[in-house]
Amino acid sequence: MNIAFQGVPGANSDVGIRLHFPDAHPMGYDYSEQVFDSLVEGEVDLGFVPIENSIMGNVDINADLIYRKPVAIIGEYYVPIRHCLLGLPGTSLQQIERVYSHPVALEQCRPFIQAIGAQPVPDFDTAGAARALAHRNHPGEAAIAPALCAELYGLEVLQEGIQQVKRNITRFVAIVTPRNVPLELDRAKTSLAFVTRHEPGALVRCLEQFSLHGINLTRLESRPIPENPFEYVFYVDFVGSTAQENVRQCLAGMSQHISLIKILGSYPVAQPPR
Amino acid sequence: MNIAFQGVPGANSDVGIRLHFPDAHPMGYDYSEQVFDSLVEGEVDLGFVPIENSIMGNVDINADLIYRKPVAIIGEYYVPIRHCLLGLPGTSLQQIERVYSHPVALEQCRPFIQAIGAQPVPDFDTAGAARALAHRNHPGEAAIAPALCAELYGLEVLQEGIQQVKRNITRFVAIVTPRNVPLELDRAKTSLAFVTRHEPGALVRCLEQFSLHGINLTRLESRPIPENPFEYVFYVDFVGSTAQENVRQCLAGMSQHISLIKILGSYPVAQPPR
Numbered sequence: 001m002n003i004a005f006q007g008v009p010g011a012n013s014d015v016g017i018r019l020h021f022p023d024a025h026p027m028g029y030d031y032s033e034q035v036f037d038s039l040v041e042g043e044v045d046l047g048f049v050p051i052e053n054s055i056m057g058n059v060d061i062n063a064d065l066i067y068r069k070p071v072a073i074i075g076e077y078y079v080p081i082r083h084c085l086l087g088l089p090g091t092s093l094q095q096i097e098r099v100y101s102h103p104v105a106l107e108q109c110r111p112f113i114q115a116i117g118a119q120p121v122p123d124f125d126t127a128g129a130a131r132a133l134a135h136r137n138h139p140g141e142a143a144i145a146p147a148l149c150a151e152l153y154g155l156e157v158l159q160e161g162i163q164q165v166k167r168n169i170t171r172f173v174a175i176v177t178p179r180n181v182p183l184e185l186d187r188a189k190t191s192l193a194f195v196t197r198h199e200p201g202a203l204v205r206c207l208e209q210f211s212l213h214g215i216n217l218t219r220l221e222s223r224p225i226p227e228n229p230f231e232y233v234f235y236v237d238f239v240g241s242t243a244q245e246n247v248r249q250c251l252a253g254m255s256q257h258i259s260l261i262k263i264l265g266s267y268p269v270a271q272p273p274r
Numbered sequence: 275m276n277i278a279f280q281g282v283p284g285a286n287s288d289v290g291i292r293l294h295f296p297d298a299h300p301m302g303y304d305y306s307e308q309v310f311d312s313l314v315e316g317e318v319d320l321g322f323v324p325i326e327n328s329i330m331g332n333v334d335i336n337a338d339l340i341y342r343k344p345v346a347i348i349g350e351y352y353v354p355i356r357h358c359l360l361g362l363p364g365t366s367l368q369q370i371e372r373v374y375s376h377p378v379a380l381e382q383c384r385p386f387i388q389a390i391g392a393q394p395v396p397d398f399d400t401a402g403a404a405r406a407l408a409h410r411n412h413p414g415e416a417a418i419a420p421a422l423c424a425e426l427y428g429l430e431v432l433q434e435g436i437q438q439v440k441r442n443i444t445r446f447v448a449i450v451t452p453r454n455v456p457l458e459l460d461r462a463k464t465s466l467a468f469v470t471r472h473e474p475g476a477l478v479r480c481l482e483q484f485s486l487h488g489i490n491l492t493r494l495e496s497r498p499i500p501e502n503p504f505e506y507v508f509y510v511d512f513v514g515s516t517a518q519e520n521v522r523q524c525l526a527g528m529s530q531h532i533s534l535i536k537i538l539g540s541y542p543v544a545q546p547p548r
Contacts, residue, residue: 054503122396200490204481211478229328
């Protein structure tokens with residue numbers, strides 16, 4: 001099974017695929033759009049994309065793409081994020097002058113970088129910074145990236161778990177094209193996107209339908225609509241599936257207040273690691 | 275009047291301050307936390323921070339800080355974002371090999387960068403990339419930044435408005451310490467943050483209070499609570515102020531479903547530019 005992710009080998013998405021789909025073949029793409037396009041064009045069987053992180057919040061680009069592209073969610077997966085300082089083999093912490101990584105990883109490890117007296121240098125992504133480090137082969141440089149990158153690029157883990165907030169977890173979803181949604185699937189949780197009509201109170205009237213029909217929302221998010229500044233697409237996750245009568249009635253009740261709705265998928269519930 | 279912003283002179287926040295507070299003295303700080311701390315410690319009179327962008331969505335760090343720090347919102351301001359390609363004076367587009375900027379600006383201008391056959395290079399921010407370009411003084415390099423940076427750093431605007439989506443607007447808020455909230459203030463709109471109790475349906479029951487009391491929500495957002503993975507702080511903006519009886523009743527009705535609430539401020543309504 002080929003699984004597409006955004007990034008270079010060793011990225012956190014790659015770490016997540018190896019954790020949850022150990023027999024699959026992870027395939028990295030430069031841009032998130034390419035992950036979706038490779039799926040739609042049949043180059044891969046599954047896409048594996050981050051949706052939200054317990055510290056940073058939403059991964060907006062993927063919310064936007066799941067809404068816009070013809071894909072369906074068939075599962076959710078939690079992946080612990082562990083930032084490691086990687087250097088050339090034999091390097092000591094004292095030698096490190098510059099630390100390369102994605103700005104978010106640099107920020108999450110700011111106290112550690114200050115403590116070793118190094119300079120943070122931004123790069124496009126964590127695993128890419130590790131790969132470039134291996135190519136440049138300069139002993140005064142290090143990268144913040146997953147430990148997997150040490151293995152893949154012949155680097156050494158100089159220090160593990162260097163982030164400030166230790167419990168850092170990303171929730172990913174697995175996406176397929178609609179015709180590849182498995183028939184046998186435990187549809188315990190559903191993700192939905194909708195746009196409300198231009199009328200005061202429309203959003204609250206939509207959300208009221210959930211409590212009216214005894215449905216528990218587990219997540220509520222909004223994203224801007226770039227063509228209509230300061231209008232939003234709302235995303236909800238709830239416990240239940242569209243096969244249930246109360247969910248059908250809820251969606252029917254919402255219909256008079258919305259201009260657009262997309263069922264993003266129903267899938268089994270996962271639990272974040274402790 | 276001293277106004278704090280995050281970034282170096284010429285950043286979009288600085289552009290916004292010069293647009294809306296032409297007589298003020300803008301003061302740039304490296305980190306968003308420092309903008310809030312300088313305000314709390316009385317170094318500046320006002321903070322000016324981006325909250326949401328019409329393409330990118332929320333500026334999460336500022337939502338988090340407004341919730342955590344002892345500040346109040348006293349106004350909202352819209353600022354058009356216009357990415358320009360800046361180079362050394364006398365440079366032509368054909369000479370440009372590398373374009374430096376914040377990854378978001380690079381992404382928003384990707385087709386333009388490809389069209390001129392240049393390589394995008396990430397930096398921490400747009401104005402910082404322009405300033406560094408002026409220091410390096412290399413004719414093959416350009417930066418994507420506001421036009422104001424050309425003026426401040428002796429650069430030339432090689433091309434204006436190079437982003438893909440032309441209508442790109444950021445909503446900022448002005449913040450002060452609670453004791454500096456003006457007594458005479460048109461309190462037409464209110465921002466609120468709250469955390470719901472751990473019970474199914476609590477979020478919807480809170481939001482129902484708004485429609486029950488005829489209050490129109492203009493924005494609904496959520497942010498993770500890093501200490502409690504996959505729990506959220508919800509942010510709402512609504513039309514009205516806490517001086518109104520229906521708003522007071524709404525807040526009273528919410529109280530049994532929430533564990534925490536913060537009134538972030540009431541302020542006049544602004545309209546985004548056309």
